[in-house]
Structures are given as C-alpha cells and as structure tokens.
Amino acid sequence: MNLDQLEAFVHVAELSSFTRASAILGRTQPALSRLVRQLEVDLRQNLLRRNGRGVVLTEAGKVLLEHSKGILHQVEAAQNALKNLQGTLDGHVRIGLAPSVARFATMALVRGFQTQFPQANITVSEGLSSYLAEWLAMGRIDAAVLYDTGETPLVDKRLLFSEEMFLISKPDAPAPATITLAELARYPLIIPGRLHAIRTLVEMHAAERGVQLNIALEIDAVPPLLDLVDEGYGHAVLPLNAILADPRQRRFRCTRIADPAIRSRVAIATSNQHPLSRLANRAVAMLESEIMPLYAARQQNIDAYLA
Structure with missing residues (x-):
C-alpha cells in the first residue's frame, strides 16, 4: 500500500467515478484502475463495486476511505511542517465546527485566517461533536470547536465557554x-x-x-x-x-x-496523537481569540432576549 494508491482510491471513491477522478488527478483511467486494483490485491479486500453508473464503496472500502483521508492529511501536514521550518506559514489547515458554532463563527474565522495567513489555505467542516472527535482521532482535521460531553480518548479539550x-x-x-x-x-x-x-x-x-x-x-x-x-x-x-x-x-x-x-460546555479540541504544524498551532490560537469575543457579543444579545 502506498500514497499514490490511497490518493487514487480516495478520489475515485469520493467522486464515485474513475472518469471524474481521472480528470481531477490528471491521470488516465487505466492508470487509476491499476492503482486501485493493486491496493485491493495488497489488502486482500474488494474496495469498490463497479456498476453502470460508476462505482460504489464496499464495507471494506468505507472503512479504508475514512482512514485514508486522515493518512493523506497527515502526510500533507508533515510536508507543511517542514516548509514552516523555513519561516513561511503556508500550507493547509482543516478546522471542524459544531453546527451551532459554525452559524456564528465561520465568516469571522475565514476572514481572520486569510488576513493573518495569506499564503495558506483553510477548510472549515461542520459536523456533530461526536463526528468531529472521530475526525480528530483519525487525523482528518487539525482542530475542532465542539460540545464536551465527557472524556474522549485520543482528544485533548480546553474549555472555551459554557451555555x-x-x-x-x-x-x-x-x-x-x-x-x-x-x-x-x-x-x-x-x-x-x-x-x-x-x-x-x-x-x-x-x-x-x-x-x-x-x-x-x-x-x-x-x-x-x-x-x-x-x-x-x-x-x-x-x-x-x-x-x-x-x-x-x-x-x-x-x-x-x-x-x-x-449547562453545555463548548471546548476547543485537538488530537493528542497527531502533532500540529506551526501553522496549525497559530490557527488554533487565532480560532480561540476570534470565537471568544463573538460569543461574548452574542451573550449580550441573549440577555436582551430574556429581558
């Protein structure tokens, strides 16, 4: 199993098509088919089922897809960390937000990130807190703002505020x-x-x-x-x-x-198994500093609503 195989598999699986994956990756369909087939041989598992409309994931394919995204993200994070040693803060940061937080924080987060790190990219994903914790543990995202409902293995949490x-x-x-x-x-x-x-x-x-x-x-x-x-x-x-x-x-x-x-507890969370790049650490600090003032402003609106 190698990274070329995983990258091919992830694109084919997410796009449900060798044709669309070929266009995105700039590789021929036979080349992608060979990579995915060799991955299946290496793992001794059928990962995709071909049909007239494209491909669908098998149960084994669904499991591998979740892990493959984390693996590829961690490889990208390692490459970014090495670049950051040269003094530049470029690369890609992935942040997860619980839905209630995403509604009031996404715009400010993206705006602040692009201002502070113009050479870097950010992906903001919305998901239930249980999903965000899983994505952190698997290395699919760098940090999350989620509801803390108790001890979560492999995830470190720091309280932001309670509601x-x-x-x-x-x-x-x-x-x-x-x-x-x-x-x-x-x-x-x-x-x-x-x-x-x-x-x-x-x-x-x-x-x-x-x-x-x-x-x-x-x-x-x-x-x-x-x-x-x-x-x-x-x-x-x-x-x-x-x-x-x-x-x-x-x-x-x-x-x-x-x-x-x-009272619900909203926390900022990171994985204790996957080290953060210098860029990700800076982004997490910015995330915390951006959300707290937003929440304080909303608290004033809450007091007015109850009045």
Whole structure:
C-alpha cells in the first residue's frame, strides 16, 4: 500500500467515478484502475463495486476511505511542517465546527485566517461533536470547536465557554418562568438523535436524577426543530444561541431549568496523537481569540432576549 494508491482510491471513491477522478488527478483511467486494483490485491479486500453508473464503496472500502483521508492529511501536514521550518506559514489547515458554532463563527474565522495567513489555505467542516472527535482521532482535521460531553480518548479539550440550556416553547405556551429538572418530564420533547451532543447532555442530567424524559420527536437539525416547536408539536431543550440563529427571527417562550441547571460546555479540541504544524498551532490560537469575543457579543444579545 502506498500514497499514490490511497490518493487514487480516495478520489475515485469520493467522486464515485474513475472518469471524474481521472480528470481531477490528471491521470488516465487505466492508470487509476491499476492503482486501485493493486491496493485491493495488497489488502486482500474488494474496495469498490463497479456498476453502470460508476462505482460504489464496499464495507471494506468505507472503512479504508475514512482512514485514508486522515493518512493523506497527515502526510500533507508533515510536508507543511517542514516548509514552516523555513519561516513561511503556508500550507493547509482543516478546522471542524459544531453546527451551532459554525452559524456564528465561520465568516469571522475565514476572514481572520486569510488576513493573518495569506499564503495558506483553510477548510472549515461542520459536523456533530461526536463526528468531529472521530475526525480528530483519525487525523482528518487539525482542530475542532465542539460540545464536551465527557472524556474522549485520543482528544485533548480546553474549555472555551459554557451555555445555559432552556426549555423552548411556542410563544403562547403555558409555562412557568422556571422549572426543575424533574418537572421536565411533563413536557413532550423534540430533541436531536442519540449521536447529538445536546441529546447526550440532557439525557445524562436526567439519568443522574432518575428522570424519565418524554421524547415526542427526534430531529437533528435545529431550524426544522424550531419549526415544529413553533407549530406546537412539543418543546425543545436548547441554548439560547440556537434561538438567536433562527433565520426567521421568531420569539419563543424560554423557561429556565433549575435544580440543577443544565449547562453545555463548548471546548476547543485537538488530537493528542497527531502533532500540529506551526501553522496549525497559530490557527488554533487565532480560532480561540476570534470565537471568544463573538460569543461574548452574542451573550449580550441573549440577555436582551430574556429581558
């Protein structure tokens, strides 16, 4: 197995076509086919299934694709680190952001990066916190801003800020100003699926108090979740940053949860298995310095929303 084989396989797999991969890589289709076939022989696994529309991944191919992206990124990172020794800060940095962070931080992050590192490139990927942790461990991204729901092997995390979670209801819903965590069981909840950090956090607090939640619907994306709350299908448990990001700028009834309060922890995370290049270290420092002022400004909007 060599890097040429992995690069060919990744492009063919992601584009689902030898023809499209050939155009991107500037190699002939027979040359790519030989590289992928030799990789299959070396690994003694069928990685792709050919059909009339192109290729699809086998189960073995799906596993290798995830690891191959990390391997190729780490090779690129090593090359960039060697270049950085010469004093230039060029290369490629990949940052992952949880969806709620991506909505308010992506533009500022890209703008700041291009200003400080004009010779370098940045890729910003959005994903659930559980996926971001996996991508870090596999070396597919350099750093991430994610929700911290506990110990994550192979990943180091540093707290950026915490957010209070509220019971979110439609504006005319009858609800007191404050409820206890035990009283949360009375409300039918529209909540993300089990891979989502918010779901993990809410269920963890409920389990600690022996509270059985009433899950009415599972919706991962926040905008349609808020649509359903607005239509009266149930209630949500979210930080108010999610409400401020509502594209329709609706007002919802926000009830404080107490005894105990539920607070989400947002952290900046890096892999403890893959060293960061000088450029990546600088980018992570910039990421932290850019996001904190943005969050502080949004906190003022939250206070105004609750007033």
